[in-house]
Amino acid sequence: MSPDTTETSRRSFLQRAGGATVATASVASLAGCGGDAGDGSDGSDGSDGSDGSDGSDGSDGDDGSDGTTTTLRYGRGAHSSTLDPQNTTSGEVAKVTNQAYEGLIAFQPGEASLTESLATDWSLDGDSVTLTLREGVSFHDGSEFTADDFIATYRRFVDDDYEYNFEDASVYGPFTLGNWIDSIEAPSDYELSITLTQTYAPFLRNLAMFAAVVISQDAIEGDTNLGEEMVGTGPFQLETLDDANNRIQLTAFDDYWGEAPNVDEVLFLTRGQNSTRAQALVEEELDIIDGLDPDSMQIIEGSGTAENRTATGINIGYMAFNLSRIEAFRDRRVRRAISYAIDTQAIVENIYSGIATQADQPIPPALFGHNEDVSPYEHDPEQAQSLLEEAGYGDGFSFSLTTFQNPRGYNPAPLPTAQTIRSNLSEVGIDVSIDDRQFSDYLTYTSQGNHDATLAGWDTDNADPDNFCYVLLHPQTDVPDGQDWVSWDTEGFNTSNNAAWANSEYMGVVEEAQQTTNQEARAELYREAAQIAHDEAPWVFIDYADEVRGVSNGVSNYTVAAIGGPYLEAVEVE
Amino acid sequence: MVSKRFVLKRLLMLFPVLFGVATVVFAILHLSPGDPAVVIAGERASQEFVNQVRADLGLDDPLWQQYVRFLGEVATFDFGQSYQVNRGVAVSQILTDRLPITIELALLGQFAGLLFGLPLGILSAVKQDTWTDHLSRVGALSGISIPIYWSGPLLILLFAQFLGVLPTSGRIGSAYFVEPVTGLILVDTLLAGNLAAFQSAVIHLLLPVVVLGIYQMALLSRMMRSSMVEVIRQDYMRTARAKGQGSKITVMKHGLRNAFIPVITVIGIQFGSLLGGAVLTETVFEINGIGTLLVDAINRSDYPVVQGTVLVFAVLYTLVNLGVDLTYSVLDPRIEQ
Numbered sequence: 001m002s003p004d005t006t007e008t009s010r011r012s013f014l015q016r017a018g019g020a021t022v023a024t025a026s027v028a029s030l031a032g033c034g035g036d037a038g039d040g041s042d043g044s045d046g047s048d049g050s051d052g053s054d055g056s057d058g059s060d061g062d063d064g065s066d067g068t069t070t071t072l073r074y075g076r077g078a079h080s081s082t083l084d085p086q087n088t089t090s091g092e093v094a095k096v097t098n099q100a101y102e103g104l105i106a107f108q109p110g111e112a113s114l115t116e117s118l119a120t121d122w123s124l125d126g127d128s129v130t131l132t133l134r135e136g137v138s139f140h141d142g143s144e145f146t147a148d149d150f151i152a153t154y155r156r157f158v159d160d161d162y163e164y165n166f167e168d169a170s171v172y173g174p175f176t177l178g179n180w181i182d183s184i185e186a187p188s189d190y191e192l193s194i195t196l197t198q199t200y201a202p203f204l205r206n207l208a209m210f211a212a213v214v215i216s217q218d219a220i221e222g223d224t225n226l227g228e229e230m231v232g233t234g235p236f237q238l239e240t241l242d243d244a245n246n247r248i249q250l251t252a253f254d255d256y257w258g259e260a261p262n263v264d265e266v267l268f269l270t271r272g273q274n275s276t277r278a279q280a281l282v283e284e285e286l287d288i289i290d291g292l293d294p295d296s297m298q299i300i301e302g303s304g305t306a307e308n309r310t311a312t313g314i315n316i317g318y319m320a321f322n323l324s325r326i327e328a329f330r331d332r333r334v335r336r337a338i339s340y341a342i343d344t345q346a347i348v349e350n351i352y353s354g355i356a357t358q359a360d361q362p363i364p365p366a367l368f369g370h371n372e373d374v375s376p377y378e379h380d381p382e383q384a385q386s387l388l389e390e391a392g393y394g395d396g397f398s399f400s401l402t403t404f405q406n407p408r409g410y411n412p413a414p415l416p417t418a419q420t421i422r423s424n425l426s427e428v429g430i431d432v433s434i435d436d437r438q439f440s441d442y443l444t445y446t447s448q449g450n451h452d453a454t455l456a457g458w459d460t461d462n463a464d465p466d467n468f469c470y471v472l473l474h475p476q477t478d479v480p481d482g483q484d485w486v487s488w489d490t491e492g493f494n495t496s497n498n499a500a501w502a503n504s505e506y507m508g509v510v511e512e513a514q515q516t517t518n519q520e521a522r523a524e525l526y527r528e529a530a531q532i533a534h535d536e537a538p539w540v541f542i543d544y545a546d547e548v549r550g551v552s553n554g555v556s557n558y559t560v561a562a563i564g565g566p567y568l569e570a571v572e573v574e
Numbered sequence: 575m576v577s578k579r580f581v582l583k584r585l586l587m588l589f590p591v592l593f594g595v596a597t598v599v600f601a602i603l604h605l606s607p608g609d610p611a612v613v614i615a616g617e618r619a620s621q622e623f624v625n626q627v628r629a630d631l632g633l634d635d636p637l638w639q640q641y642v643r644f645l646g647e648v649a650t651f652d653f654g655q656s657y658q659v660n661r662g663v664a665v666s667q668i669l670t671d672r673l674p675i676t677i678e679l680a681l682l683g684q685f686a687g688l689l690f691g692l693p694l695g696i697l698s699a700v701k702q703d704t705w706t707d708h709l710s711r712v713g714a715l716s717g718i719s720i721p722i723y724w725s726g727p728l729l730i731l732l733f734a735q736f737l738g739v740l741p742t743s744g745r746i747g748s749a750y751f752v753e754p755v756t757g758l759i760l761v762d763t764l765l766a767g768n769l770a771a772f773q774s775a776v777i778h779l780l781l782p783v784v785v786l787g788i789y790q791m792a793l794l795s796r797m798m799r800s801s802m803v804e805v806i807r808q809d810y811m812r813t814a815r816a817k818g819q820g821s822k823i824t825v826m827k828h829g830l831r832n833a834f835i836p837v838i839t840v841i842g843i844q845f846g847s848l849l850g851g852a853v854l855t856e857t858v859f860e861i862n863g864i865g866t867l868l869v870d871a872i873n874r875s876d877y878p879v880v881q882g883t884v885l886v887f888a889v890l891y892t893l894v895n896l897g898v899d900l901t902y903s904v905l906d907p908r909i910e911q
Binding site: 071073081082084087088089167168170171172174175227228240242243244245246247249267269270271272276279285437438440441443444445447458461471492493494495496 | 607608609610612613615616617618619620621622623624630658659660661662663671672675735742743744745746748749751754757860862873874875
């Protein structure tokens with residue numbers, strides 16, 4: 001039940017101070033540095049820790065509660081730009097669509113493992129996937145869920161020959177399904193048989209991604225505007241999309257096949273500024289919030305009305321060397337020297353204020369395949385200097401470090417990070433100039449390979465090591481013999497590999513892992529790949545950031561999830 | 575009486591203004607860094623996918639072709655669909671939804687400015703060089719000098735954080751959902767007959783309107799005062815008083831009309847800056863008008879929305895100034911010549 005907050009609740013000095021940051025942050029966002037809260041294309045339930053524009057909802061004391069409806073108020077940094085899961089790569093959109101839509105397979109709340117959803121059983125054998133579907137499931141429009149709905153969903157996403165193909169489909173169309181599926185058949189209403197283009201072990205996890213949720217065939221082939229309506233099978237259905245006031249109202253779906261939600265209504269409310277969002281939580285105007293940074297966490301801590309909850313994130317923040325552009329970076333001794341020279345422990349502990357852990361390999365600790373035997377490069381300027389001298393760069397050299405300006409989940413403070421790197425590297429004679437850019441400009445610039453080195457990061461799509469190892473460090477194109485990098489303009493080059501690194505041993509292991517369906521064998525291969533990546537150091541591994549949520553004391557049964565969700569159907573509100 | 579020729583002439587001037595604005599906006603957007611295709615496609619996209627998006631949007635056409643196409647869109651006020659802010663939705667639709675929000679805010683700000691600014695200016699002029707005058711001048715100077723992005727957060731701190739009597743953001747309490755009819759929240763809540771929602775909207779709009787109004791009030795009172803002081807010294811005012819008319823009647827009957835001429839010009843020009851001020855105010859108070867829309871669209875390289883929004887600003891500004899000129903010529907017919 002949403003408490004009526006007419007009375008101004010307890011305010012500590014700290015809370016007031018938190019509110020005071022509204023001013024500075026507002027101006028920052030006006031200066032064109034406004035964050036892109038949650039636009040970090042992940043599919044996790046939450047936060048990328050960035051700032052949006054501004055504002056808060058102080059103590060309005062008029063939440064209109066009528067005492068009969070239980071309402072869960074979820075506060076976030078940005079409003080949904082669409083309600084169509086096939087038209088976005090934004091995690092901000094996924095937070096809402098995940099309430100109304102379901103995939104064939106789901107992530108276990110708070111874990112990276114898979115669980116049943118619209119499919120009750122499945123198998124992956126070579127390039128063949130078979131799924132048994134759940135019976136007795138209704139869409140919000142009253143139609144019954146069958147295999148044809150998934151086929152229509154798939155075809156809308158990727159099939160140009162389909163009359164109802166969606167021309168604005170996001171990159172997740174090919175990335176998640178299209179590149180891997182050769183054909184789909186429905187032997188019966190409740191069976192699906194999918195043939196893949198190759199054996200592709202992560203495929204089942206792709207089916208659990210927010211972009212692969214099932215849309216009603218009737219809605220697809222009817223005149224439903226899926227950008228503004230949601231016709232799924234999820235526990236909540238859309239009641240009001242209020243773009244004018246940046247909010248979305250969902251109500252419990254009476255015919256939901258699973259356990260009925262514990263609240264009657266969910267409100268997604270936008271409070272752009274982190275600190276004021278936290279303030280609204282403390283004032284009991286919101287029940288759960290995401291997008292927290294250390295300052296806003298401090299507002300919540302000790303408030304007496306809410307608490308910070310964290311979970312290990314499935315992400316990585318790093319600095320990539322562009323081997324295609326800077327000759328010095330092609331020497332692994334130079335890369336390792338820089339890894340030793342940068343004090344990542346200080347960055348994580350002092351700049352990220354402990355809401356992250358030091359990284360040492362491309363695979364985050366929450367995933368299988370993470371190599372426990374690998375440890376972070378220690379801060380050792382002497383070792384760095386010695387390696388540089390050995391490589392012939394004892395007198396140093398210079399490069400430009402490109403970075404985005406606004407915080408992202410995997411990098412809560414990009415500019416201070418870059419400044420620390422510059423300072424650390426100056427100690428070993430390397431001159432770094434910082435090239436900071438607004439995110440859209442940063443994306444454009446780095447995707448064209450113009451960076452010497454860049455701060456970067458990744459939130460998982462499907463909680464599979466392949467999503468890090470293959471997507472971020474495999475060139476996905478031909479590599480000249482005896483060379484461990486590729487030129488940026490090589491045809492078909494995977495520009496997500498912003499180091500242009502192309503180590504044949506690593507590539508072989510990752511390719512083999514992609515085609516190995518035995519879980520333990522795969523994990524072993526990824527451990528091997530992680531060791532190679534650590535030793536070869538195409539990146540300076542910086543951090544794995546935690547997922548942080550602010551949760552009101554009146555909320556119970558809420559699980560912080562790094563992938564999927566937010567799982568609001570189980571939440572209870574006092 | 576205003577002649578049709580005058581109105582027509584001024585309306586025709588709208589076209590070169592819009593053409594100029596459109597050209598400048600187009601040039602700035604296309605010269606600024608950041609490729610919308612990359613932004614739309616996202617971090618996961620392959621180069622092939624980005625190229626496809628670029629081709630779909632016509633962003634790989636020569637710049638002159640894009641410019642000609644854009645001018646065609648401007649002529650028909652069809653700016654295409656939003657890339658990012660409201661994906662796939664027509665820009666005209668977004669503007670139709672958001673414009674009333676800004677207009678409501680600007681009108682309320684203007685109203686607040688007039689309500690307090692004019693009487694204060696007149697009072698200040700009539701009571702020239704008294705403590706009332708000095709006080710009002712100091713107040714006005716402060717009002718003009720404090721920028722919105724400073725006064726807004728200060729008022730938020732005072733009324734929302736410390737006193738806790740007013741909300742800091744939005745236009746209405748989170749649990750009130752009212753069918754948008756006019757897009758003006760005060761009107762819509764009344765049309766819905768929901769007084770609690772209306773009250774909530776009033777409380778929410780109070781701070782932003784005050785913030786916008788302070789500046790208006792300050793400027794108008796200063797203008798009104800100096801204009802009035804000048805008029806009071808005119809011979810015809812002395813004559814009126816010599817004829818035995820009371821001081822109040824003289825001021826209200828003969829002084830006001832003439833003193834209003836420069837003030838109305840300022841009101842018109844200021845209404846334009848009020849729209850600009852709305853960009854700041856909306857951002858500070860998280861109100862979803864075309865101000866926040868513009869900031870959001872610029873940050874996300876949403877070309878169609880930026881272009882549409884800036885042109886709407888230009889049209890509004892021009893029309894308001896046309897209105898001012900027309901009023902001006904009514905008050906002083908010599909203007910037409």
